[in-house]
Amino acid sequence: xxxxxxxxxxxxxxxxxxxxxxxxxxxxxxxxxxxxxxxxxxxxxxxxxxxxxxxxxxxxxxxxxxxxxxxxxxxxxxxxxxxxxxxxxxxxxxxxxxxxxxxxxxxxxxxxxxxxxxxxxxxxxxxxxxxxxxxxxxxxxxxxxxxxxxxxxxxxxxxxxxxxxxxxxxxxxxxxxxxxxxxxxxxxxxxxxxxxxxxxxxxxxxxxxxxxxxxxxxxxxxxxxxxxxxxxxx
Amino acid sequence: xxxxxxxxxxxxxxxxxxxxxxxxxxxxxxxxxxxxxxxxxxxxxxxxxxxxxxxxxxxxxxxxxxxxxxxxxxxxxxxxxxxxxxxxxxxxxxxxxxxxxxxxxxxxxxxxxxxxxxxxxxxxxxxxxxxxxxxxxxxxxxxxxxxxxxxxxxxxxxxxxxxxxxxxxxxxxxxxxxxxxxxxxxxxxxxxxxxxxxxxxxxxxxxxxxx
Numbered sequence: 082x083x084x085x086x087x088x089x090x091x092x093x094x095x096x097x098x099x100x101x102x103x104x105x106x107x108x109x110x111x112x113x114x115x116x117x118x119x120x121x122x123x124x125x126x127x128x129x130x131x132x133x134x135x136x137x138x139x140x141x142x143x144x145x146x147x148x149x150x151x152x153x154x155x156x157x158x159x160x161x162x163x164x165x166x167x168x169x170x171x172x173x174x175x176x177x178x179x180x181x182x183x184x185x186x187x188x189x190x191x192x193x194x195x196x197x198x199x200x201x202x203x204x205x206x207x208x209x210x211x212x213x214x215x216x217x218x219x220x221x222x223x224x225x226x227x228x229x230x231x232x233x234x235x236x237x238x239x240x241x242x243x244x245x246x247x248x249x250x251x252x253x254x255x256x257x258x259x260x261x262x263x264x265x266x267x268x269x270x271x272x273x274x275x276x277x278x279x280x281x282x283x284x285x286x287x288x289x290x291x292x293x294x295x296x297x298x299x300x301x302x303x304x305x306x307x308x309x310x311x312x313x314x315x
Numbered sequence: 316x317x318x319x320x321x322x323x324x325x326x327x328x329x330x331x332x333x334x335x336x337x338x339x340x341x342x343x344x345x346x347x348x349x350x351x352x353x354x355x356x357x358x359x360x361x362x363x364x365x366x367x368x369x370x371x372x373x374x375x376x377x378x379x380x381x382x383x384x385x386x387x388x389x390x391x392x393x394x395x396x397x398x399x400x401x402x403x404x405x406x407x408x409x410x411x412x413x414x415x416x417x418x419x420x421x422x423x424x425x426x427x428x429x430x431x432x433x434x435x436x437x438x439x440x441x442x443x444x445x446x447x448x449x450x451x452x453x454x455x456x457x458x459x460x461x462x463x464x465x466x467x468x469x470x471x472x473x474x475x476x477x478x479x480x481x482x483x484x485x486x487x488x489x490x491x492x493x494x495x496x497x498x499x500x501x502x503x504x505x506x507x508x509x510x511x512x513x514x515x516x517x518x519x520x521x522x523x524x525x526x
Binding site: 219220245246249250276277279280283284 | 472
C-alpha cells in the first residue's frame with residue numbers, strides 16, 4: 082500500500098500565507114496532501130495557494146456553486162494551480178456538475194478530481210426545509226451523491242456516518258473523502274460523535290481530511306505520524 | 316437508495332433460491348434454534364447461491380470446535396456471533412479464524428447500545444437485534460422490534476445492520492428512522508419459526524430494493 086500520509090489531507094485553515102507556511106513547517110516533511118479553502122484563497126489568490134502548497138498534492142476547497150457556464154469557467158481557472166481535488170456543490174444540479182466535469186477533463190491527465198459537496202454539515206432537517214429542500218438531511222445527502230456520480234463527478238465529501246451507505250450506493254470507484262475524523266487520542270473539539278481514522282478507512286473512506294487535531298497539536302509532525310501509523314496497521 | 320439485505324436462518328432449498336437476490340444469506344448453527352442446520356447441509360444449500368451473495372455463519376457462544384467445523388465445511392464470508400461473546404472472545408475468534416466477525420447487540424432501550432462500544436476496533440460488523448421481553452431461549456429470530464430512533468444519527472465506527480422484527484411492511488419505516496444501510500430479517504419472512512415463506516422473502520427483498 083502507498084504511504085498512508087498520501088491519504089491524509091491536512092486542512093490548513095488560515096488567512097495569511099505566513100501562518101499557513103508556519104503550519105506546514107511545523108507538520109514537517111511527512112505531509113503528503115494539503116487542503117486550502119475559501120478563507121485562504123480569497124485572501125491570497127492562486128499565487129498564494131501555490132506559494133504555500135508548493136509541489137504537494139492540493140485539495141482546493143472552493144465549493145463552487147453557480148450557473149453551469151460560470152462554474153465551468155471557475156474550474157478552468159482553478160486548473161492554473163493544478164489542484165488534485167476541487168469541490169463544487171451538488172445542489173447546483175446535474176447540468177452544472179456535467180459542465181464542471183467537462184471543464185476538468187479538458188485539463189488532461191493532470192485534471193483535478195471533482196468532489197461534490199452534498200449537504201453542509203451546518204444544516205439540519207429544519208434548515209433544509211427552510212430552503213425548500215426535502216430532508217431528512219441524510220437522505221438528501223445520499224440523493225445528491227447519486228446525482229453527482231451520475232453527472233460524472235469523481236466523488237463526494239461526506240460525513241463518516243455516511244460511508245457505509247455511500248460505499249454501497251456508489252461502488253468502489255467513487256471517491257469518498259471524509260472530514261470529521263478525530264484520532265483516537267485527541268479531544269473531540271467541535272465535532273461530536275467522532276470516528277477514528279482507521280474506522281473511517283475500514284468503512285470505505287479513500288481520503289481523510291484532518292485539520293486541528295494535526296495543526297493545533299503540540300507536535301503536529303508526531304500527530305500526523307501517529308495517524309499514518311494507525312492506518313498503516315490496517 | 317441501495318439498502319442491502321440479509322436473509323437469515325435459511326434451512327430449505329426453495330428459501331435459498333428466493334434469497335439469491337439478497338446481499339447476505341445467513342445460516343444458523345445453533346442446536347436450540349428452529350432454523351438450525353449442520354454446516355454440511357448449509358454448504359449444500361449455499362452452493363446454489365450466486366457468488367456475490369455473502370455467506371454468513373450464525374453461531375451462539377460457540378466453542379472453537381464448532382467454529383472450525385463451520386469454517387471448514389461451510390466456508391462462510393462472515394462469522395456472526397449472536398450470543399454473549401465478550402469483546403476478548405470476539406477478538407480471539409477474529410484472530411484465530413481470520414474472518415470478518417459480526418457481533419449481535421440485543422437492544423430494548425438506549426442503554427443497550429452502550430454494549431456496542433466495547434466492540435469498537437474489534438467487530439467488523441454490528442447487528443442490532445430486538446431484545447425479547449421475556450426469555451424465549453433463543454437470542455434472535457424472536458420478531459422483537461425496538462425503537463429505531465435509538466439508532467438515528469448514531470455511528471459505531473463500523474458497519475452495522477438493523478435486525479429485529481422487520482417485515483416487508485415495516486422495513487421502509489425502519490430504514491427511514493434508523494438510517495440503516497443494511498437490514499436483516501428472519502422471522503419476518505416466515506410462517507412460523509423455522510418455516511421460511513418464499514413469497515415473504517421475495518416481498519421483503521422487493522420492499523428493500525424499492526427504498
